[in-house]
Amino acid sequence: MLAFDAESTASAADRYLRWAGLLIGAVAARAVGHGLDAGEDVGILYAIPVFGLCAVAGVLAGDALTARPRGDVRTAGLTPRRVRDYVPPRMTLLLLGQAGVLVVLLAVAAVLASPDDMGRAGRILTVTCPDGRTASTGPWPGLFYGLPVLASFAVSTAGCLWSLTKIARRPGDEKTRRDRALAIVAAWGLLVSAPLLGAASTASGALMDMTCDGTVGRLATWVLWPTALAALVTVAWCLFTVISPKARVRR
Amino acid sequence: MxxxxxxxxxxxxxxxxxxxxxxxxxxxxxxxxxxxxxxxxxxxxxxxxxxxxxxxxxxxxxxxxxxxxxxxxxxxxxxAPLPSRAPDPDPTRLAELARQFVTHARTLGAEGDAVMTAVREALEELP
Missing domain, CATH: 1.10.10.10 (Winged helix-like DNA-binding domain superfamily/Winged helix DNA-binding domain)
Incomplete structure (x- = not known):
């Protein structure tokens, strides 16, 4: 009975810490978003990783509460615990694929981007039409938007990998480790699929504005829309998983 | 297993x-x-x-x-790969280890039967 009480108290504390992480994340993301939007419209690019990292911190705070082994006699299995044994396999593969698409998309967009009418690099797409005139459209996910996305992606990926390693090493039961790893993957997924949704929909929107982008432009739009749609579904899954720690969804 | x-x-x-x-x-x-x-x-x-x-x-x-x-x-x-083992264990060393174990077991108050049972269980646990 006492063991059950201690377990349920730890589980409740774990859940409250996760929600505290989400709440702090929401407030911090709003503050960062508003603060950076004063000059340039890039606040959302920083707000998403701030929210995701606060969610990860909430999970890690719960993880830090894991009871250390006590008593004179202690036992431990000799099976090594690896990060890949605890992450949801299909969702992780999908998110890794989306991360690859995000990097490629931002790299291609950076190469194609041009400065806007105020001379600020990497903000619009300029195309020379067959009749010789030039057409410009924006916003375009060039380096101006892509650099903050890639920088926060790199930082959050390192942070999430570190967190997953900590969780895999921590003593405790397998179910709790899997739950925490799932929450971390979902938070990382948010940091991958939300920027992908933004970059793919912005790029396809810009291409649809173009009247002389030819077959390449049309093909790109046909690729970008499904990409954005897949990212939208993943964003919803990640957000649901992050904000409902007790959720059991098929993955 | x-x-x-x-x-x-x-x-x-x-x-x-x-x-x-x-x-x-x-x-x-x-x-x-x-x-x-x-x-x-x-x-x-x-x-x-x-x-x-x-x-x-x-x-x-x-x-x-x-x-x-x-x-x-x-x-x-x-x-690591196991080093090649000696064909027969050194009987003197084995007897010394047995004496050490029996001494410790007697210190705990174990009788002969309890000592033999403990050895048999250890052998079953570590074949």
Missing amino acids: NSPAIRVDTSSPVPPYEQIRAQLAALITTGRLLERERLPTVRQLAADLGLAAGTVARAYRELEAASLIHTRRGAGTRV
Whole structure:
């Protein structure tokens, strides 16, 4: 009975810490978003990783509460615990694929981007039409938007990998480790699929504005829309998983 | 077959690193841990046993010095190929070990039958 009480108290504390992480994340993301939007419209690019990292911190705070082994006699299995044994396999593969698409998309967009009418690099797409005139459209996910996305992606990926390693090493039961790893993957997924949704929909929107982008432009739009749609579904899954720690969804 | 486990008694006069070293050495030399089998990281084992990482690291270092395990960056810690064993154990050394065990068991107040049962159980546990 006492063991059950201690377990349920730890589980409740774990859940409250996760929600505290989400709440702090929401407030911090709003503050960062508003603060950076004063000059340039890039606040959302920083707000998403701030929210995701606060969610990860909430999970890690719960993880830090894991009871250390006590008593004179202690036992431990000799099976090594690896990060890949605890992450949801299909969702992780999908998110890794989306991360690859995000990097490629931002790299291609950076190469194609041009400065806007105020001379600020990497903000619009300029195309020379067959009749010789030039057409410009924006916003375009060039380096101006892509650099903050890639920088926060790199930082959050390192942070999430570190967190997953900590969780895999921590003593405790397998179910709790899997739950925490799932929450971390979902938070990382948010940091991958939300920027992908933004970059793919912005790029396809810009291409649809173009009247002389030819077959390449049309093909790109046909690729970008499904990409954005897949990212939208993943964003919803990640957000649901992050904000409902007790959720059991098929993955 | 159950995965082998390590058991540490922190109230024992034998230091925890020596308990870990002795149990791992026994598991390796008796073939319960196979060649190239991966062992948990120092941090994982230390966390599971509630010991300092240095304690487990010392046990691993001694096993490495005895060529029972090897550690490589990126590949983790694995069981090393067993050194070729002597065809027959040294009877003098074996008798000495038995005397030591019987002395300790008598100190605990164990009678002859209890001592024999403990030996049989240990042999079944570590074939």
